[in-house]
Amino acid sequence: MVTGDxxxxxxxxxxxxxxxxxxVVGVDRxxxxxxxxxxxxxxxxQRLPGYMHVTADLLNCAIEPLLVDANAVFHLAGIxxxxxxxxxxxxxxVASNVLATHRVMDAVTRMGVPRLVVASSSSxxxxxxGGPSVETDRPQPASPYAVTKLAEEQLCLAHSAQAHCPTSVVALRYFTVYGPRQRPDMFTHRALTAALTGQSLRLYGDGHQRRDFTYIDDAVAATIAAATIPTASGVINVGGGSSASLLEVINIANSLSGREIQVHQENPRSGDVxxxxxxxxxxxxxxxxxxxxDLHNGMRAHMQALAAETAAYGRAA
Ligand code: NAD
Ligand code: UGA
Structure with missing residues (x-):
């Protein structure tokens, strides 16, 4: 089962x-x-055999019937x-990241699912x-979102540590994932869209903030390994591919598109590290x-996907 499919x-x-x-049974509200x-x-x-989507809210739906014969749950649903x-x-x-996660863990425990992989966060x-973060570092979440993600991963691990729980848990701390279909609120999507369309880009801060950008295919490969490697458990970072500043991302978008992005600088946002x-x-x-x-090749693939979508919308309009 994949939640948040x-x-x-x-x-x-x-x-x-x-x-x-x-x-695969996919569940999403x-x-x-x-x-x-x-x-x-x-x-x-939806064109592939072996896949079924169920529209349901994990806060109140019956989860157990969805887990019959499941040998792994990937819990990615969340805000x-x-x-x-x-x-x-x-x-x-709080509702989706903490309360719904508690319901998912209750259900996987009762249904005897052997492995759950949960999406945690670098935040x-x-x-x-500035040095690399190790899983044993003391967490210091700086935003309400980060507090809920820490609660979410620790909740799953606490369930798993109960003597009667048959489920081993791997909590993956993803680092800023990008690539085709990235959420439109995220920076890489916005920078590439600005480069493709000529719309301006709002930059929160001076652009020297850095992220360990992780390409979607790499994130997926780590996630599948987390479910299939028998000895995997506990917290694991998924990042380390491409450390870059936002200004470097803008430069790559400029060079890929051949267009200079118009940047409007705004104040840094609270909770951003x-x-x-x-x-x-x-x-x-x-x-x-x-x-x-790497970031250059990943952004090229991301831009090609966005360009194809833009062309498709253009044809439909
Ligand atoms: P996304 O918003 O694209 O996907 C999350 C999905 O979860 C959505 O489709 C949403 O409808 C669904 N969902 C939320 N609450 C639900 C509920 N109560 N019941 C059923 N479905 C529900 O987000 P994403 O970027 O794909 O992130 C997926 C997960 O990975 C999230 O848990 C997020 O916190 C985590 N994460 C993402 C990143 C990243 O860079 N994208 C980095 C770190 C962690
Ligand atoms: C991303 C995801 O959005 C989180 O869900 C996830 O948990 C987190 O990665 C993670 O790694 O754990 P974030 O690093 O904030 O969070 O990624 P972006 O939303 O792409 O923002 C990156 C930087 O760009 C931030 O400093 C942000 O302030 C800046 N930004 C974003 C802008 O300057 N302009 C924008 O329009 C959007």
Whole structure:
């Protein structure tokens, strides 16, 4: 089962699993029949045998019937995004990231599912000195979102540590994932869209903040390894591919498109950290994983996908 399959990472993961021969039940509260983003994310998947989408809210749906014969659950459903978490939507973050996760863990325990992989976040580390973050570092979440992601991963691990729980848990701390179908609130999507369309780009701060950008295919490979390697458990960083500043991302977008992005600088946003950087050692040791796609090639693929979408919208209009 893949929760959040109508989202960015979940749709890629479900597709890769089905293409590898797995039977996948996807669960998401976004309905592809009425939600254009969900429809676009699931378009390729819905044509594949071995895949079924269920539109349901994990806060109140019956989860156990969806888990019959499941040998792994990938729990990616949640409310992502650092900056909006300060506002009135915080209750939604708590509901989906914490309360719904508790229901999922209850159900997988009762149904005897042997492995659950949960999507955690680099944001749990908070401000760092610039050096790579190791899984044993003390978390210092700097936003309400990050607090819910820390609660989410620790909740799953607490369930798993109960004597009667048959489920081993791997919590993956993804570092800023990018690539085709990336959420439109994220920076890489916005920079590439600005480069393609000529719209201006809002830059929060001076652009020297750095992220350990992780290409979607690399994130998916780590996620599948986390479910299939018998000895994997605990917290694992998924990042370490391409440390770059936002200004470097803008430069790559400029050079890929041949157009100079118009940048409007605004104040830095609360809860954003200056630098994220993964120590990828545990991912390599436990999962045998290392990122394969560098930022230039990943952004090229991301831009090609956005350009194809823009052309398709143009034809439909
Ligand atoms: P996304 O918003 O594209 O996908 C999340 C999906 O979860 C959405 O389709 C949403 O409808 C679904 N969902 C939310 N609450 C639900 C509920 N109560 N019941 C059923 N479905 C629900 O986000 P994404 O970028 O693909 O992120 C996926 C996961 O990875 C999230 O948990 C996020 O916190 C985490 N994460 C993402 C990144 C990143 O860079 N994208 C980095 C770190 C962690
Ligand atoms: C991303 C995801 O959005 C989170 O869900 C995820 O948990 C997190 O990665 C993670 O790694 O754990 P973030 O690093 O904030 O969070 O990624 P972006 O949303 O792409 O923002 C990156 C930087 O670009 C931030 O400093 C942000 O302030 C800046 N930004 C973003 C802008 O300057 N302009 C924009 O229009 C959008």
């Amino acid at each position: 109508a989202g960015f990472i979940g749709s890629h993961l479900a597709q890769a699993l089905v293409q590898a021969g797995a039977v 976004r309905d592809p029949a009425t939600d254009p983003t969900a429809a676009a994310n699931l378009a390729a998947l 992502p995004g650092v900056r909006p978490s300060w506002g009135p939507k915080f209750s939604e973050y 749990v580390y908070g401000p760092t000195e 200056l630098t994220t950087r993964a120590d990828p050692g545990r991912a390599h040791e436990v999962l045998g994983w290392q990122p394969q796609v």
